[in-house]
Amino acid sequence: xxxxxxxxxxxxxxxxxxxxxxxxxxxxxxxxxxxxxxxxxxxxxxxxxxxxxxxxxxxxxxxxxxxxxxxxxxxxxxxxxxxxxxxxxxxxx
Amino acid sequence: xxxxxxxxxxxxxxxxxxxxxxxxxxxxxxxxxxxxxxxxxxxxxxxxxxxxxxxxxxxxxxxxxxxxxxxxxxxxxxxxxxxxxxxxxxxxxxxxxxxxxxxxxxxxxxxxxxxxxxxxxxxxxxxxxxxxxxxxxxxxxxxxxxxxxxxxxxxxxxxxxxxxxxxxxxxxxxxxxxxxxxxxxxxxxxxxxxxxxxxxxxxxxxxxxxxxxxxxxxxxxxxxxxxxxxxxxxxxxxxxxxxxxxxxxxxxxxxxxxxxxxxxxxxxxxxxxxxxxxxxxxxxxxxxxxxxxxxxxxxxxxxxxxxxxxxxxxxxxxxxxxxxxxxxxxxxxxxxxxxxxxxxxxxxxxxxxxxxxxxxxxxxxxxxxxxxxxxxxxxxxxxxxxxxxxxxxxxxxxxxxxxxxxxxxxxxxxxx
Numbered sequence: 001x002x003x004x005x006x007x008x009x010x011x012x013x014x015x016x017x018x019x020x021x022x023x024x025x026x027x028x029x030x031x032x033x034x035x036x037x038x039x040x041x042x043x044x045x046x047x048x049x050x051x052x053x054x055x056x057x058x059x060x061x062x063x064x065x066x067x068x069x070x071x072x073x074x075x076x077x078x079x080x081x082x083x084x085x086x087x088x089x090x091x092x093x
Numbered sequence: 094x095x096x097x098x099x100x101x102x103x104x105x106x107x108x109x110x111x112x113x114x115x116x117x118x119x120x121x122x123x124x125x126x127x128x129x130x131x132x133x134x135x136x137x138x139x140x141x142x143x144x145x146x147x148x149x150x151x152x153x154x155x156x157x158x159x160x161x162x163x164x165x166x167x168x169x170x171x172x173x174x175x176x177x178x179x180x181x182x183x184x185x186x187x188x189x190x191x192x193x194x195x196x197x198x199x200x201x202x203x204x205x206x207x208x209x210x211x212x213x214x215x216x217x218x219x220x221x222x223x224x225x226x227x228x229x230x231x232x233x234x235x236x237x238x239x240x241x242x243x244x245x246x247x248x249x250x251x252x253x254x255x256x257x258x259x260x261x262x263x264x265x266x267x268x269x270x271x272x273x274x275x276x277x278x279x280x281x282x283x284x285x286x287x288x289x290x291x292x293x294x295x296x297x298x299x300x301x302x303x304x305x306x307x308x309x310x311x312x313x314x315x316x317x318x319x320x321x322x323x324x325x326x327x328x329x330x331x332x333x334x335x336x337x338x339x340x341x342x343x344x345x346x347x348x349x350x351x352x353x354x355x356x357x358x359x360x361x362x363x364x365x366x367x368x369x370x371x372x373x374x375x376x377x378x379x380x381x382x383x384x385x386x387x388x389x390x391x392x393x394x395x396x397x398x399x400x401x402x403x404x405x406x407x408x409x410x411x412x413x414x415x416x417x418x419x420x421x422x423x424x425x426x427x428x429x430x431x432x433x434x435x436x437x438x439x440x441x442x443x444x445x446x447x448x449x450x451x452x453x454x455x456x457x458x459x460x461x462x463x464x465x466x467x468x469x470x471x472x473x474x475x476x477x478x479x480x481x482x483x484x485x486x487x488x489x490x491x492x493x494x495x496x497x498x499x500x501x502x503x504x505x506x507x508x509x
Contacts, residue, residue, distance in 0.1 A: 001400050012402070013392070013400065013402065014400075014402035014405075018391050018392045018507060020346065020393070020505075020506075020507070021393075036492075039491065039492045040342075042435075042491075042504050043344040043435045043491040043492075043504055044343065044344055045333070045342065045343070045344070045345065045346050046333070046337075046342065047333035047334075047343070047345060047346050047347055047393065049331070049334050049395040052393050054392070054393065070392075072347070072393045072394050072395045072396070073395045073396055074396060075394065075396055075400070
């Protein structure tokens with residue numbers, strides 16, 4: 001599995017650290033249902049069999065946080081973007 | 094047909110022409126009292142104990158592929174009960190007790206071999222933590238022995254004791270642990286369940302769960318709708334996918350774990366040995382191949398294969414512990430999809446949907462749990478109450494703050 005880092009080019013995935021689902025958004029702690037929302041945020045996952053938007057950190061490279069679209073059935077990698085540029089509207093909860 | 098030395102001799106005398114299939118290739122009926130989704134070890138064991146212990150025989154086990162195609166045929170065959178936490182120890186010890194009597198119970202040779210499981214430690218701090226775990230085991234009535242270097246050397250003289258970075262300081266040994274022939278477990282439970290009237294339906298993939306007024310009514314499958322009084326999910330790596338058919342999100346990520354087998358050697362490794370400074374565990378099969386594995390690859394995956402980085406990591410662990418392995422060729426490697434939970438412990442519980450039960454989250458330790466998982470899940474389905482040994486494996490423990498985190502890693506499935 002090779003990931004095309006926008007800074008460094010195509011590198012082996014072992015240069016990167018994995019941090020899971022990139023669609024999660026930290027809930028607003030002042031929400032009345034914040035406790036349940038945080039429980040979902042910390043513990044529950046969609047875990048799709050198919051395209052997964054996920055966070056990878058280029059630990060042994062440029063130290064960028066990346067959002068990688070990867071098919072969990074085949075490990076085929078699609079778009080790679082920098083995490084600091086909002087790529088999609090935030091999903092609450 | 095009951096297997097014995099007499100049936101073996103009778104079949105041999107007649108040219109082995111009269112063996113019958115070990116279980117029927119059942120056609121699905123329109124409805125069952127209980128439908129188990131997933132024909133792996135856990136699903137088959139659940140069906141067997143439902144019939145054997147609770148007298149519920151109108152049961153179907155639905156398997157999307159063939160029996161033995163999933164994780165029950167893909168693991169490194171290790172059984173043990175050397176856990177630390179009170180929520181875990183009685184459950185895994187009950188599983189080991191069931192393993193000890195399993196072959197007589199099922200009338201099937203599963204090659205249960207209590208050759209011992211030896212966990213090596215390499216530092217004083219690690220020794221302390223192993224002493225603590227051994228004490229916890231002994232307080233629960235489980236066997237555990239702390240070994241010094243001389244005792245380890247007696248069991249496994251070929252280890253790299255004076256390794257500059259990871260010298261071996263001793264080990265924690267559970268003599269009753271060992272290995273079991275994994276496919277035979279699937280076949281033995283399938284045959285025994287079938288003999289009690291359970292329908293084992295292969296090539297029957299569940300594509301939906303029919304729910305009305307928050308009550309499960311049956312499953313849509315590739316072979317039509319099958320009604321069910323009760324549904325039990327035992328879908329391992331596909332648990333999130335199948336649970337999503339009923340609108341549930343689980344505290345689970347699916348990850349790939351690889352395992353390896355070497356070319357056959359003369360007997361050299363007498364027990365299961367684990368490396369304490371990396372993640373590497375090895376045993377030798379009766380055919381002579383070394384069976385070993387390490388960490389999961391670390392990213393979400395439903396592919397039953399992994400990448401080379403994990404292969405390299407496992408082989409580095411192997412070389413650090415047993416340098417002689419460098420001369421041995423790998424024969425095969427393969428991957429299985431693990432249902433990794435947020436605390437590294439499993440779930441055997443009701444769900445928010447009435448008559449829908451969940452058995453999932455076995456991480457990469459599900460094989461050793463097979464009989465107790467079936468035992469406790471059957472108890473839950475038959476009586477609608479948790480068995481005492483699986484009482485801690487609640488689905489709501491994450492919200493309630495009662496997680497069972499053996500490794501103390503927090504809610505990161507790829508670190509357990």
